[in-house]
Amino acid sequence: MAALDDCYNVFDLREAAQRRLPKGVFEFVDRASEDHISVRDNRTAFEEIKLLHRALVDVSGRSTATTLFGKPMALPMAIAPTGAAGLCWYRGELALAKAAAKAGIPLTLSTASMTAMETIAKEAGGRLWFQLYVWKRRDLSHQIIERAKNAGYEALIVTVDSAVSGNREYNARNGFALPFNPSRRFLLDVATHPSWTLGVMGKYLTTIGMPKHENYPAEFKGTITSGVAGRRTEMEVDSLNWDDIAKFRDMWPGILMLKGVNRIDDSLKAIGYGVDGIIVSNHGGRNMDSSAATMRLLPEIAEAVGDKVTIILDSGVRRGSDIVKALALGAKAVLTGRATLYGTAVGGEAGAAKAINIIRTEFDKTMAYTGCNRTDEITTDIFFGDYGSNRMGG
Numbered sequence: 001m002a003a004l005d006d007c008y009n010v011f012d013l014r015e016a017a018q019r020r021l022p023k024g025v026f027e028f029v030d031r032a033s034e035d036h037i038s039v040r041d042n043r044t045a046f047e048e049i050k051l052l053h054r055a056l057v058d059v060s061g062r063s064t065a066t067t068l069f070g071k072p073m074a075l076p077m078a079i080a081p082t083g084a085a086g087l088c089w090y091r092g093e094l095a096l097a098k099a100a101a102k103a104g105i106p107l108t109l110s111t112a113s114m115t116a117m118e119t120i121a122k123e124a125g126g127r128l129w130f131q132l133y134v135w136k137r138r139d140l141s142h143q144i145i146e147r148a149k150n151a152g153y154e155a156l157i158v159t160v161d162s163a164v165s166g167n168r169e170y171n172a173r174n175g176f177a178l179p180f181n182p183s184r185r186f187l188l189d190v191a192t193h194p195s196w197t198l199g200v201m202g203k204y205l206t207t208i209g210m211p212k213h214e215n216y217p218a219e220f221k222g223t224i225t226s227g228v229a230g231r232r233t234e235m236e237v238d239s240l241n242w243d244d245i246a247k248f249r250d251m252w253p254g255i256l257m258l259k260g261v262n263r264i265d266d267s268l269k270a271i272g273y274g275v276d277g278i279i280v281s282n283h284g285g286r287n288m289d290s291s292a293a294t295m296r297l298l299p300e301i302a303e304a305v306g307d308k309v310t311i312i313l314d315s316g317v318r319r320g321s322d323i324v325k326a327l328a329l330g331a332k333a334v335l336t337g338r339a340t341l342y343g344t345a346v347g348g349e350a351g352a353a354k355a356i357n358i359i360r361t362e363f364d365k366t367m368a369y370t371g372c373n374r375t376d377e378i379t380t381d382i383f384f385g386d387y388g389s390n391r392m393g394g
Contacts (some may be wrong), residue, residue, distance in 0.1 A: 002376040004347045004354050008361075010113050010318045010339045017345035021088065021196055022189045024176035028343050029084050032141055032285035038293070039285030042316030045293035049325045050384040054127035054371030056253060062373040064364050066296040068333050069155070069255050069310065073126065074104030075360050076323055078316060078377055080284075080337035081157065081259075083112030086211055090203040096344050099352035101126025103360070106212070108157060109215070111144065111235075121151045129155040131259065133162065133235045134244060140234075141244075145251050147215070157247065157279065161240040161260025166287040180224045210365060242295040249274045256309045259314065260296045264304045271308050273288075278305070280383035281314035284337060296328065302330025320362025324370065327378045338367065 003016045018026050032039035066076045076295050079100050093115040096177050100107035106127035109120055110393050120130060130148040135141045148156060175183030182190070190197050192326035204211050211222035220234065249256055258270050283292035294315045302311055313331035317323065318339055336359070343355030366391035367373070370382040 005344075005349055007343075007346070007358075008084070009353060009358055010246075010342060013339070013346055013351070013358075014128050015090070015343035017342040020193065021345055022186065022193045024171075024174035024189065025087050025196070025346075027170050027174060028176055029082075029088065029166075029338065029345070031168065032289065033168050033287060034289035036285065037289050038282055038291045039316070041293040042282070042285055042295070043318065043323050044320070046316055046325060049295075051321070051324070051370055051382050052364070053369050057371035059371060059373055060367045062364065062367050062376065066333070066375040069108075071169070072104075073106065073127070075356075075363065076327060076331075076333040077317075077356075077359065077363075078127075078129065078312070078333060078335050079340055080335035080338045081110035081113075081159075082341050083110040083213075083359070084340060085113075085344055088341055089348045090200050092344050095118060095277055095349040096340060096352045097124035097126065097128070099340075099344075099349045099356060101123075103275050103353065103356045104351070105356065106154070108155075111215050113215055114213060116210040117148055117153065117215075120149050122154070129157055129255075129257075130350060131157045131159060132157055132248075132300075134237045134240050135217070135241070136234050136237055138244065138247075140220075142247075142288060143217055143344045144215065145248065149252065149254075152383070153254070154292060154383040155255035155257060156248065157257045157259050158248060159283075159355035160240065161257045161262075161281065161283055162235075163240065166283070167289070168250055168286065204354040242269065243305065245270075245273045245275070250381075257310075257312070260378065262292065262294065262301075264301055265311070267301050267305050271305065275309060277310040277312055279312045279314050279335060280331070281335070284315045288345045295329070296331045297372030298326065298331060317359075320359045321366040322376055323363050324357070324366045324372075324382070328380050328382055338365055 007013045017020050064075050067155050090097055097107045097120045100122050102359055106129050108129040109129050110119055110131050111133040130153040162356045175186040212223050214219050248317040258275055260281050261267055261277040261278040262336050267278050282292045282294055312333050313326040317334045317336040326359045340352050340355045343351035372378050
């Protein structure tokens with residue numbers, strides 16, 4: 001694909017995705033909330049950290065491989081849950097899952113995805129995690145958990161930072177909301193993006209029909225243009241609490257993680273509830289716009305929990321060097337969402353693979369520059385200045 005051939009980093013993929021997608025779809029993927037303070041600071045926190053080149057170290061035998069939850073992975077990165085993949089590409093979640101499986105990294109399927117979890121398990125394979133948005137009616141959440149368990153998913157990730165939906169004003173301006181009732185502006189925009197119109201929506205309409213949220217409970221599994229699809233308020237669960245986590249722990253025999261933890265006290269409490277992993281995340285800046293950058297929070301959380309729970313860093317990862325920095329500060333792996341969505345939007349499975357390979361190459365090069373042959377050799381020793389405690393937390 002010519003567009004992919006011209007992409008040399010994630011930012012190139014972003015620009016290519018912007019050209020291919022209608023504005024409403026692209027901004028749904030790309031933008032954050034309110035004034036975009038948090039999403040900008042996520043990147044700034046990475047960029048502030050400078051590394052030291054280590055000279056005269058034989059790094060010819062280096063490896064990007066690691067182990068997470070007792071299983072090998074080719075790169076300390078997993079795909080974050082992104083519900084918009086199916087709007088970026090026809091059956092985009094499946095394309096993304098296949099790329100992740102071939103790359104040897106886990107894929108997290110979102111509750112809001114448009115491909116059924118069973119289809120992903122059957123046609124993509126690999127290490128599969130499932131992300132749960134909790135429903136007001138807890139029995140609906142329990143049904144979804146049982147589906148994921150029966151489909152063989154390795155891990156359940158409960159999103160805990162979405163008591164209410166994000167204040168994403170641009171969606172309203174673009175006429176992009178559920179149920180999907182396109183404005184005249186959006187229809188004009190679609191008309192100027194024929195490759196997306198024909199290759200995504202056209203393909204849905206001529207094969208399986210208007211896409212649905214296939215992992216929603218049956219009574220809410222309407223098409224994206226139906227009134228049922230718009231009842232996202234059923235997932236605005238401001239009553240979610242630790243008792244729910246205890247129930248999920250009892251129900252789920254595999255790995256249980258909480259996504260959206262950014263306080264030390266919550267991290268320590270999670271350990272007491274039997275959680276296997278915590279994902280330090282601010283939802284990529286898409287919810288609370290004044291939320292702290294996760295890289296500023298990571299060092300103190302990692303120091304507080306020690307080896308009692310596995311820490312994964314989310315929000316803002318765009319470069320392989322970002323992963324090196326996160327591992328040095330105590331994360332065992334990172335999640336990335338937008339980076340691989342950009343690739344998927346440009347070239348489906350090939351585009352997602354391109355994004356993963358770009359990040360892997362950058363990670364490998366940064367390991368070489370800093371004199372690290374294995375991921376467990378990456379420590380704060382590679383940092384210039386003191387980024388291990390107060391400076392990152394301030």
